[in-house]
Structure formats: C-alpha cells, structure tokens
Amino acid sequence: IILNKELWVRSGHWDHYRENMYFTEIDGKEYAVKPMNCPGGMLVYKSSLHSYRELPIRMAEIGLVHRHELSGVLHGLMRVRAFNQDDAHIYMTPDQIKDEIKGVITLADKIYSVFGFDYHIELSTKPENAMGSDEVWERATTALREALEELGKEYRINEGDGAFYGPKIDFHLKDSIGRTWQCGTIQLDFMMPERFDLTYINEKGEKVRPVMLHRTIYGSIERFMGILIEHYAGVFPVWLAPEQIRILSVTTRNNEYAQKIFFMLSEEGFRVNAKLENEKIGAKIRDAELARVPYMIIIGDREEEKSLISVRKKGEGDLGAFRLEEFIERVKKEIKEYK
Structure with missing residues (x-):
C-alpha cells in the first residue's frame, strides 16, 4: 500500500503523477500511497533472474490503489478515490510483443461479450509530459496499431492521451442508456524496464531488457460493478445474479x-x-x-x-x-x- 519516495521517483510518477497521489512521512522519510500497482510488480520481477525461455511472464493481481480525485468529479462507484484494479504485467521479448497484445485484446473481447457490452476502442498516443524519445514512442504505437489492424478491430486515435510512459489501447464500454465508460486498457512500455534495470538472459547468454505490457480488463472493479448494476437495472441474468x-x-x-x-x-x-x-x-x-x-x-x-x-x-x-x-x-x- 505504501512505498518509499525513491521508488516513485524512479518510476516517474513523482514528476508526472504527483498531483494525484497521497503522501505520508515515516521516521523522517517520505512515502506515497500507491496510485498504481506497476512499480511493485517490477520489484517482484526483479527479485529473481530470468531466462528468455521463461518469457512471456504474466503476473496478475487484484491491487488496491488510491488516487486523489477532485471532490467535484467523484461519482458513486464510477469515480472513487480508493479502488481495486485487476492488474497484470506481462514481461516479454521484442518478438513476442504483437502476440501478447493480440491475446489481451481477445481476452477483453471475450469478457465484455459475456457481460453483453458493446464497446469501442481508442488508441491513445504520446502526451505532452511523456518520458522517452519519439523513436521509442513510435515503435510502441506502431506495435499497438498493427495488433489492432491484424485482428480487424476498428479504433479511434486519441491524440496525446497516452500514459506518460507509453501509448495505450483503451476499451470504452457502452451501457444500456448509451453512456460510455473507459474500463480496460493495454499499455506498451519500454520505459519502466529501463528505469528499473529489468533484464533477462537471452539465447546468447547476454543480459537484455524485456518489454513490458500493462493491462486491465475491468479497470476499476468498483466502477465495473457500478456499470453492471446500471446496465442491467439490477435485473441480472441468472448466471450473474447474487440470488438465483x-x-x-x-x-x-x-x-x-x-x-x-x-x-x-x-x-x-x-x-x-x-x-x-x-x-x-x-x-x-x-x-x-x-x-x-x-x-x-x-x-x-x-x-x-x-x-x-x-x-x-x-x-x-x-x-x-x-x-x-x-x-x-x-x-x-x-x-x-x-x-
């Protein structure tokens, strides 16, 4: 829940996301309540050596995060300050990127279809406060775009709305009264593995960088539950009903x-x-x-x-x-x- 300042400085959140974070001090040292799960996930990856034979490594968790949302935008279960994310972080070789992206898109489509949601996809590109070079961003954006096109998925470009560390695919669900809610996301990240010095041993016995994929399907579990309740107006199908x-x-x-x-x-x-x-x-x-x-x-x-x-x-x-x-x-x- 609480991680020290050095970790958030290294991840870039301290410089790029601080206005949305909560802070505390313990024994004269600065700490932050985590707004995202990814730095902790990278510490787990870094805790042991990895071979190319292990990759892709897919690590998942239901992680509690806290974000300092302005009081005026708080809205029931839809926008809260503390929520649980169905987070996963996938560590992979460069030649596995496209297949892993396709796998997550297919998983999202399957889950949203089961719940009966229509959705549209947005590809969000480099924001003004981004880390990294234009070359790295173009490489990541191209990989996301090609995965969508090879699966035949229609998408919109959302200029400048990517995460500060990488472009992303966002899934916007449409509820029964026509409102849309951003839930799932796929973020391709070349920055964090560099900042945390993540490595694996390749087939030549050399230490090289993995590529990282951040993904959620439900996004905020609380928001998804709120969307479900309103989408079905409380009349859940028998498989989903708390009392069948x-x-x-x-x-x-x-x-x-x-x-x-x-x-x-x-x-x-x-x-x-x-x-x-x-x-x-x-x-x-x-x-x-x-x-x-x-x-x-x-x-x-x-x-x-x-x-x-x-x-x-x-x-x-x-x-x-x-x-x-x-x-x-x-x-x-x-x-x-x-x-």
Whole structure:
C-alpha cells in the first residue's frame, strides 16, 4: 500500500503523477500511497533472474490503489478515490510483443461479450509530459496499431492521451442508456524496464531488457460493478445474479418439502434462498419480484402431492410445473451459455 519516495521517483510518477497521489512521512522519510500497482510488480520481477525461455511472464493481481480525485468529479462507484484494479504485467521479448497484445485484446473481447457490452476502442498516443524519445514512442504505437489492424478491430486515435510512459489501447464500454465508460486498457512500455534495470538472459547468454505490457480488463472493479448494476437495472441474468432462485412456500405445512428442495438445489451449487414464513404467497412473490430474483419456485399442496415444483421467471411470469431434475437442467444450461 505504501512505498518509499525513491521508488516513485524512479518510476516517474513523482514528476508526472504527483498531483494525484497521497503522501505520508515515516521516521523522517517520505512515502506515497500507491496510485498504481506497476512499480511493485517490477520489484517482484526483479527479485529473481530470468531466462528468455521463461518469457512471456504474466503476473496478475487484484491491487488496491488510491488516487486523489477532485471532490467535484467523484461519482458513486464510477469515480472513487480508493479502488481495486485487476492488474497484470506481462514481461516479454521484442518478438513476442504483437502476440501478447493480440491475446489481451481477445481476452477483453471475450469478457465484455459475456457481460453483453458493446464497446469501442481508442488508441491513445504520446502526451505532452511523456518520458522517452519519439523513436521509442513510435515503435510502441506502431506495435499497438498493427495488433489492432491484424485482428480487424476498428479504433479511434486519441491524440496525446497516452500514459506518460507509453501509448495505450483503451476499451470504452457502452451501457444500456448509451453512456460510455473507459474500463480496460493495454499499455506498451519500454520505459519502466529501463528505469528499473529489468533484464533477462537471452539465447546468447547476454543480459537484455524485456518489454513490458500493462493491462486491465475491468479497470476499476468498483466502477465495473457500478456499470453492471446500471446496465442491467439490477435485473441480472441468472448466471450473474447474487440470488438465483428463491423458494416460496404457500403455507407452513409445505415447509418440509420446500426445505428438501432448498437443500437439493444448494447441493447442485445454486445460489438459493427460501422464504418459509407464515405470510400470504402473493406478498412473498412481490418481495421476490422487487428483489429481482431470476427464478421463483412455488411450493403448495398440489406440488408436494405430485413431487413437482411450480416455477416463475422474472420478466416471463408463470412457467408451469416442472420435475426438479428438469428445472435443474434448464438453469444449468442458462448458466453455461451465459443467458
């Protein structure tokens, strides 16, 4: 969480990102609360020797970061001062650059498709406060551009909005009401390995520099959760819903059978709850509707006598009677297909 000033000076954040950082002093020495995970990741890489045979090395973490955002731009889960990033840092040889970029783009596309998001891609180029030469920046930007074009991805150029240490690909997700949110990013970095003196042993036995790729898919986990909640308006598909199934007994005399169904569904791995209180079934159904539970199972005398369950689905209403095995197969299929 807290790393000393020397590390942030070496990474360039002290000169290029200080206005967004928090600071403290311990025993007369200056420290900063980390706004990014990458310097720590480089210390992990540097802690041991590496051979070209190991590369690419892909290191991932869920890292807590703090950034001093102005109070006027804070906005619910969408813009916060402390958040968790699904960060990964990939260390690679120069000839692995394009394949690694393509792999991350493909991963991002797969994940966003599962959640049902449309997105557009921006290629952000060298900013005014950049580190490094124009030659290095052009080399990195060309690699990102060629990876996008070889995958047939459309993209926009966002001039001057790259990170201070390298150009980047940004993924902007479109929610259900048309707003866009920047989430995933891929940043190609020749600068940090130089500043931290990262090396690997090549096939000739020489110490050489790796190239580094920074990537997140969700970006801020908190922001992504906020986007999901608003995108689905709280009506999550069954595979994503925190409560997938709610069992409702018509009367308390049906509770024993309802509990049997509850335990059988729980053993199948479903996120299931049971409401067995002595209340009117109409009130129980309304509560489940308000809670946006995808499936309700109604257990009354008729269901118990025939060893069946009555099923209601959010947005579709009464689906009729099912054998429990049929219902389990149906829901498992929906979950497997991310419906």
